[in-house]
Amino acid sequence: MGVQLAEGHQVEMGDVNYTDLEVSYHVRDALKSARLGQSDSYHELIGILHHTERLAPDEVAMLVTSLKALSGAVSYIDSDHHKMLLSSISGMSLWNYGPDVMDVLVELVVALAAVSGKYLHLCMDMLVRNFVPPLSFLRLLQQPRGLAKKEQVLCRVHAALKEIADLVPLAPLRLEKVIKERMPHRSSKQPWIFSVIYVENMLRLDGGAMGDLVGRTMLVEVMNRIVELDVEIGWDEILIDDSNKGMFEMELEEREMSSEAEIGKEKICKDTSNQKTLSGNEVAEHLDLLMVFIFEHLKLCYESGRLDQVFEVLLLSFRSTVLNVYKSKFSQFVMFYACSLDPSNCGKRFADMLVDIYKNSTYVLEWRMGAVSYLASYLARANFVPASNVVTILESLVDWCLTYCKSQKGETNPKSHRVFYSGFQAIMYILCFRMRSVMGLSCNDIKLSHLPIRAILKHSLNPLKVCLPSIVHEFLQQAKAAELFSVSEDFPLLGVPESETSGDFGGLERLDMFFPFDPYLLQNSDRFIRPNFIYWSMVKRPFDDDDSDQSEVGIDEDIEDGGRDDGRIAMSFDDLALDEFDNSLTKMSITPKNKGFGGRLQGHKQMPSRIRPSASPESL
Numbered sequence: 001m002g003v004q005l006a007e008g009h010q011v012e013m014g015d016v017n018y019t020d021l022e023v024s025y026h027v028r029d030a031l032k033s034a035r036l037g038q039s040d041s042y043h044e045l046i047g048i049l050h051h052t053e054r055l056a057p058d059e060v061a062m063l064v065t066s067l068k069a070l071s072g073a074v075s076y077i078d079s080d081h082h083k084m085l086l087s088s089i090s091g092m093s094l095w096n097y098g099p100d101v102m103d104v105l106v107e108l109v110v111a112l113a114a115v116s117g118k119y120l121h122l123c124m125d126m127l128v129r130n131f132v133p134p135l136s137f138l139r140l141l142q143q144p145r146g147l148a149k150k151e152q153v154l155c156r157v158h159a160a161l162k163e164i165a166d167l168v169p170l171a172p173l174r175l176e177k178v179i180k181e182r183m184p185h186r187s188s189k190q191p192w193i194f195s196v197i198y199v200e201n202m203l204r205l206d207g208g209a210m211g212d213l214v215g216r217t218m219l220v221e222v223m224n225r226i227v228e229l230d231v232e233i234g235w236d237e238i239l240i241d242d243s244n245k246g247m248f249e250m251e252l253e254e255r256e257m258s259s260e261a262e263i264g265k266e267k268i269c270k271d272t273s274n275q276k277t278l279s280g281n282e283v284a285e286h287l288d289l290l291m292v293f294i295f296e297h298l299k300l301c302y303e304s305g306r307l308d309q310v311f312e313v314l315l316l317s318f319r320s321t322v323l324n325v326y327k328s329k330f331s332q333f334v335m336f337y338a339c340s341l342d343p344s345n346c347g348k349r350f351a352d353m354l355v356d357i358y359k360n361s362t363y364v365l366e367w368r369m370g371a372v373s374y375l376a377s378y379l380a381r382a383n384f385v386p387a388s389n390v391v392t393i394l395e396s397l398v399d400w401c402l403t404y405c406k407s408q409k410g411e412t413n414p415k416s417h418r419v420f421y422s423g424f425q426a427i428m429y430i431l432c433f434r435m436r437s438v439m440g441l442s443c444n445d446i447k448l449s450h451l452p453i454r455a456i457l458k459h460s461l462n463p464l465k466v467c468l469p470s471i472v473h474e475f476l477q478q479a480k481a482a483e484l485f486s487v488s489e490d491f492p493l494l495g496v497p498e499s500e501t502s503g504d505f506g507g508l509e510r511l512d513m514f515f516p517f518d519p520y521l522l523q524n525s526d527r528f529i530r531p532n533f534i535y536w537s538m539v540k541r542p543f544d545d546d547d548s549d550q551s552e553v554g555i556d557e558d559i560e561d562g563g564r565d566d567g568r569i570a571m572s573f574d575d576l577a578l579d580e581f582d583n584s585l586t587k588m589s590i591t592p593k594n595k596g597f598g599g600r601l602q603g604h605k606q607m608p609s610r611i612r613p614s615a616s617p618e619s620l
Contacts, residue, residue: 023062027069031076031085042085049088060101067104074108074115086119090126094153095133102152106160114167123164124171124178130157131201132184132194141193154201162209172213179214180221192286199225199290203297211306216313222294223317223334229287230331284522287330291525295337299528302341311338311346315353323357323370332374332516333529336382340532343384351375351385351393358423359400369422372397376426377515380433383534387437390430391448394438397427398451405459414466424456425467428475429515433534435478436542454485481543 030041048066051059070077070089079086089112094102113123130153133141140146165171179202184195202222206215301307314335322331339347357363357371379390404420414421431438431448438448457464464472479485520529 023065024069024072027066028073028076031073031082034085035078035081042082046084046088049085049092060098063097064100064104067101067108071104071108071111074111077112077115077119079118086122090122092126093134094130094156095137095149099152102156106156110160110163110167113164113171117168117170120164120168120171120174121178124161124175125182127157127160128175128178128182131182131198132190133197135190138191138193150197154204158201158204158208158210161205165210165213172210175210176214176217179218183221183225192282193289195225196286196289196293200293203293206310207297207300207304207306215310219310219313220317222290223314223321223331226287226290226294226331226334227321227325227328229283229290230328231325232283233281233287233329288522288524291330291333291522292528294334295525295528298334298338298341307338307342308345311342311349314338315349319353319357323367323374328516330520330522333520336378336517337528337532339378339382340384343382343386347382347385348389351378351389354378355393355396358419359396365419368419372423372426374516376429377517379430380515381517381534382532384532387434390434391438394427394430394448395451397423398453398456401427401456402452405456405461408459408461417461420461421463421466424463425471427453428467428471432471432474432478433536433539435482435484436540436544439482439484439542449484457485477543478541481541 026041027045030045033039034042045066048063051063055063077085089108092105094105097105109123109126112119133150133153137146137149141150161171161175165175182198184190184198199222202218205211206218298307298310301310318332318335322328322335325331335350339350354371354375358368358375360368363371375393379385379393401420401424404417404423408417435448464476519535520526520533
């Protein structure tokens with residue numbers, strides 16, 4: 001028989017028929033009798049709440065009526081005499097019931113939370129635990145009916161949380177605490193997909209009606225989880241040693257090998273003994289799904305006009321966590337994607353923050369070097385950053401480096417000037433990617449050819465002998481072709497693979513640098529990054545033939561601000577087969593082989609070959 005809730009209707013239980021009004025009175029009597037030590041009817045009530053296996057229609061009706069009766073009798077519930085009842089309510093899972101039971105169970109939880117502050121934590125905890133299903137639902141989640149069930153549960157959970165927050169002012173603070181406490185950990189026995197669902201609910205809180213109340217905390221905690229997984233994926237087991245290759249050459253070489261593999265040719269590796277062919281990595285798959293969720297969430301925030309508010313939280317999270325992580329691999333791309341959605345606001349704010357950190361001597365050296373590394377990689381790889389912005393930032397960096405040179409007399413030990421060298425290496429790296437797009441561009445009376453780069457190169461600090469040789473070589477090649485200065489006369493270093501000073505500076509005591517926005521290597525979430533990304537093969541250098549094969553995508557050096565509706569650098573994607581980058585394994589990077597920073601990279605899990613990081617033996 002169907003569930004009947006109106007007073008005067010009957011609920012059948014066994015051979016006895018009860019009206020819902022009679023059940024309501026029975027529940028109140030059971031609560032009262034428990035206080036007097038008479039527990040038979042009380043235990044009978046608890047037994048009804050515990051019954052979840054294949055409920056018959058009459059049992060469903062009894063459960064619905066009992067829960068509804070409890071909602072009207074919450075003032076009778078006492079924490080001293082009804083501990084078993086409270087424990088039973090707290091342990092009920094919405095996932096085990098149909099919509100009728102779910103509705104009255106949520107009604108009970110909301111009423112219980114509102115009647116007394118001492119039950120608030122219990123009710124919040126019960127709802128948060130329903131973020132994820134019981135283990136028995138794992139396979140069902142892969143089916144349409146499982147996804148439908150998931151939505152039925154979660155829409156009720158989030159509606160209940162909002163209703164409680166409206167009724168109890170302290171509820172949002174308590175909710176933040178409960179969510180932190182209940183967040184699944186890698187050491188738990190739960191499948192990692194439950195952790196992904198949990199994060200999905202956190203983002204749902206941020207994007208929903210409670211966003212203004214708890215959204216900031218949810219975003220920070222999600223970023224902490226992403227960073228936690230990021231650092232668990234280690235570099236050290238999968239790097240390829242090839243000290244004779246520069247990073248630019250390596251990225252192009254890997255793209256060529258990937259293209260050959262895609263058309264069925266045998267992929268030839270320079271040394272298969274150094275090539276790691278790892279199977280699927282659970283941590284990477286976990287992180288990949290989380291990145292999909294955060295990217296989709298940011299896109300929704302942009303479409304709803306909330307991105308600016310969300311980006312402020314992301315900036316703070318980046319400064320406090322990501323910037324301090326030793327060679328993070330993927331978490332920084334949350335900022336990259338957010339900037340791509342709103343380049344004129346978010347993109348500019350991110351770059352300005354990095355410039356400010358680098359130039360501010362109150363920050364520790366590691367922060368300043370890390371900031372300029374992020375800045376260089378961001379400006380080099382983000383196709384949405386206008387060339388005029390690149391020139392403006394280059395002017396700021398060049399002015400700082402020149403001022404630094406003028407303040408130095410005599411001391412030329414590279415270790416004493418790491419901030420300077422990291423800054424000038426960043427300048428050269430940016431120009432390796434953007435030389436042609438910014439040459440001759442006049443922005444607020446700023447021209448690249450007018451910047452005092454030559455004066456810095458001729459200074460006794462001699463950055464060409466200290467910075468990464470592959471960057472030096474590529475920079476000088478392009479500078480010569482662009483007639484930026486007289487390379488052949490002033491800088492005969494061109495063509496020398498590595499200087500003695502650079503080799504010495506690459507010792508074990510150095511602070512390793514890397515370029516964090518190297519090609520993105522997580523398979524599912526890559527689709528969000530790729531359209532906004534500049535690969536080395538897409539760069540047209542000053543000495544490239546303009547009539548070369550148009551299948552090679554280049555940056556149009558003649559496009560200034562306003563050349564496109566969105567203000568981005570013009571890119572010719574018409575002939576680009578985006579999928580040809582899917583299997584690019586070794587990418588352009590400055591990634592060390594040593595275990596710097598006290599060996600913090602040791603002991604990490606391996607990554608699968610699909611997400612193998614870029615590697616180069618050289619670094620500053």
